[in-house]
Amino acid sequence: MSGGRVRRLLLGAAAPVLALVAAILITSLVLLVAGDPVLDTWSTILSAPRERNVANIINNATVLYLSGLAVAVGFRMNLFNIGVDGQYRIAAFAAAVVAGEAWLPGYLNTVLAIVVAMAVGAAWAGIAGLLRATRGVSEVISTIMLNFISTSLVAFLLRKAAVRAPGSNSINTKEIPEGSRIPGIPFGGGVVEIYGFVVLAVLSGLAYWFVLNRTRFGFDLRATGQSTTAAVASGINVRRMIVIAMLISGAAAGLVGLPILFGDAYSYGSTFQSGLGFSGIAIALLGRNHPVGIGLGALLFAYLNEQSNPLQILVGVSPEIVAITQGVIVLTVVVSYEVVRRYRRRLEQQAVAAATDRPERPAPTEEVAT
Amino acid sequence: MAALLAAGVMSLGALSACGSSGGSDSSGSGSGDGLKVGMAYDVGGRGDQSFNDSAAAGLDKAKKDLGIETQESEAVDGEAESAREERLRTFADAGYNPVIAVGFAYSASVAKVAKEYPDIDFAIIDDEEAKGDNIANLVFAEEQGSFLVGAAAALKTKSNEVGFVGGVETPLIQKFEAGYVAGAKAVKPDITVDTTYLSQPPDFSGFGDPAKGKTAAQGMYDKGADVVYHAAGGSGGGVFEAAKSANKLAIGVDSDQYKTVDASLRSVILTSMLKNVDVAVYNYLKSASEGDIPTGVRRYDLKVGGVDYSTSGGQVDDIKSKLDDYKQQIIDGKITVPTKP
Known part of the structure; x- marks a missing residue:
């Protein structure tokens, strides 16, 4: 059976590799059409990252990973939480205000802020969950709308809560006191530190895996995602599950901005990174909602983001070219998984046919679960 | 295709060594006094018909009049703080000096990166918060x-x-x-x-x-x-x-x-x-090319023609x-x- 296992592993790796190769080819084509230097572009992106870049990649991946997890929780239940972007921003803002006010000393303050962020994120996503469960409003629409409301609300509140340094043109919340910051892990030359929050991100991934695969609740969630009717038949309260899944997704989304907040920015302001929620959707798709897959997807996206940074200076190509690569990867990954799935089914049919030593029959309508 | 060649040389340089800016002048295209200026734009970059364009106009004029070498890079909307820092570091590592950051969004990153590269001069437009011995704050009334x-x-x-x-x-x-x-x-x-x-x-x-x-x-x-x-x-x-x-x-x-x-x-x-962001940028580069690099707050008001009406x-x-x-x-x-x- 070991031969079969090796083949299985190869097949498992085939789909992402195929997707990546296709994405690189398509991006190269775009570069070629635009008349940009293809080889120089790739040699910059694929050059070995320096130590500080490695740290940046890990930091960026930490943030993207949390975002991917938040989206994946919904995906597993067939819920499309497009609102992670709004959820993380309002949550990060709330956490920044709470941590900045420092009602509690030291790390108690940090813990409180994290809890507040999760609660706010959950509440914001919960609105969409409740609307879906009680009124049947599509969560896709409501979460997108809530993104806009979140953006405006945060902007409005930021102006109320903001303190302004003399001579500065940006506005920020109060800085988090030093005792409540999460210390970074020194790395390389000490220019850049790795967010201490990376540990919490890994723990979140473990919790995601455990809850989904080892608990009754996780089973209910996955069952509801695969077939609502079957879930109802087996006694699952689907409406309750919708609300709970959205709450969890929102709570996870609440964590997204925190590595930046506690490890780097120490305040929420007008230059806080935006758009992380949307990257999370792509990464959850890329990682097929698997905690390890999402991790790899997050690392890949972070790697591309970081390595594309010097493109404009060194090669004269806009770094936004990797946005094309990232977008194409999401598409090609869906296609290549389907291609590999079909190829695998054919192999299985051949194997079955050979084992039973009968002429090959028409393909069964039900695919074999793997 | 000289640009392509130069870019190739630079990316090779970036590949081979960390922070070896010693011999980087060899990739220059034989310009005047060898001043290599890096300019980091805010979102919108060259072509925004506004603030960034004005900075670009000052850069272009300096390039023409002073014979300096220039390189530009622009911000992506909603990017990470680390991306802004890396943009400045990439300039510094590639031997660009001075480096001009256009817009207050660069405040924190200029303050941080300027400390890492004490030998390189930085200028930031529209911000007085980033302070340092090698930072010039170009602000307007x-x-x-x-x-x-x-x-x-x-x-x-x-x-x-x-x-x-x-x-x-x-x-x-x-x-x-x-x-x-x-x-x-x-x-x-x-x-x-x-x-x-x-x-x-x-x-x-x-x-x-x-x-x-x-x-x-x-x-x-x-x-x-x-x-x-x-x-x-x-x-x-x-x-x-x-x-x-x-x-x-x-x-x-x-x-x-x-x-x-x-x-x-x-x-x-x-x-x-x-x-007149262009005036500020040009004046800064002119002083720099004369070997007298400005630092600290430079306020461009009516008196010096930094602002006016048309x-x-x-x-x-x-x-x-x-x-x-x-x-x-x-x-x-x-x-x-x-x-x-």
Whole structure:
């Protein structure tokens, strides 16, 4: 059976590799059409990252990973939480205000802020969950709308809560006191530190895996995602599950901005990174909602983001070219998984046919679960 | 294809060693005194017909007159802080010195990266917060220029009502508002000034949304205002369109917009508040090429020609003496213009 296992592993790796190769080819084509230097572009992106870049990649991946997890929780239940972007921003803002006010000393303050962020994120996503469960409003629409409301609300509140340094043109919340910051892990030359929050991100991934695969609740969630009717038949309260899944997704989304907040920015302001929620959707798709897959997807996206940074200076190509690569990867990954799935089914049919030593029959309508 | 070759050499350099900027001059294209300038733009970059373009104009002029070598890179909307830092570090590692950061979004990253590269000089535009021995802060007295166009609006209005459309409600744009209102009230103490902002930070769309600018200005014209001043970057085009369809007047910002807008819209532009980022960039580079690199806060006000009002189109010719009188009073310190509304 070991031969079969090796083949299985190869097949498992085939789909992402195929997707990546296709994405690189398509991006190269775009570069070629635009008349940009293809080889120089790739040699910059694929050059070995320096130590500080490695740290940046890990930091960026930490943030993207949390975002991917938040989206994946919904995906597993067939819920499309497009609102992670709004959820993380309002949550990060709330956490920044709470941590900045420092009602509690030291790390108690940090813990409180994290809890507040999760609660706010959950509440914001919960609105969409409740609307879906009680009124049947599509969560896709409501979460997108809530993104806009979140953006405006945060902007409005930021102006109320903001303190302004003399001579500065940006506005920020109060800085988090030093005792409540999460210390970074020194790395390389000490220019850049790795967010201490990376540990919490890994723990979140473990919790995601455990809850989904080892608990009754996780089973209910996955069952509801695969077939609502079957879930109802087996006694699952689907409406309750919708609300709970959205709450969890929102709570996870609440964590997204925190590595930046506690490890780097120490305040929420007008230059806080935006758009992380949307990257999370792509990464959850890329990682097929698997905690390890999402991790790899997050690392890949972070790697591309970081390595594309010097493109404009060194090669004269806009770094936004990797946005094309990232977008194409999401598409090609869906296609290549389907291609590999079909190829695998054919192999299985051949194997079955050979084992039973009968002429090959028409393909069964039900695919074999793997 | 010399550029391609040079780029290849540079990427090789980046591959092979960390921070070996010693021999990087060899990839230069044989320019004057070997000054290599890196310019990091804010979102929008070259071609935004506003702030970044003005900085680019200063860079181009310096390149032509001073024979320096330049390289540019622009920000991506909503990017991480680390991306801004890396942009500056990449310039520094590739041997660019000085490095100019355009816009206050770079404040924290310039402060941080300048410490890591004490031998390289940095300049930041529109920010005084980033401080260091190797940082120059190029800032402007926008309120003074806005005061003059506010006075122009008040001198020209027939309805005794004028308007202000701000792009994004940041402290920076509030300076424009404060000066404008003060200027209008200096001429006519009982004048009504309508003010509005197109978006609130961190939503910066107000700088690039002509449709929003048009709606906001239309509302003001409908309400009775007959001159509207915009400090809204790319959204200003919408303000001009609204002025055109209402047959009223508008005031441009940053550059002499009479010269940059579509010819059909020229008739509505009363004047423009000039914020000469190009002058600041050019002067900085000129000093740098003479070996005397500026550091610390450099304030570009009316006195040094950092801000001003434009006269193209001739619509302010009849009030020019009055405006110049105000200008002189501000320069002499007889009028102090507020920076906060």
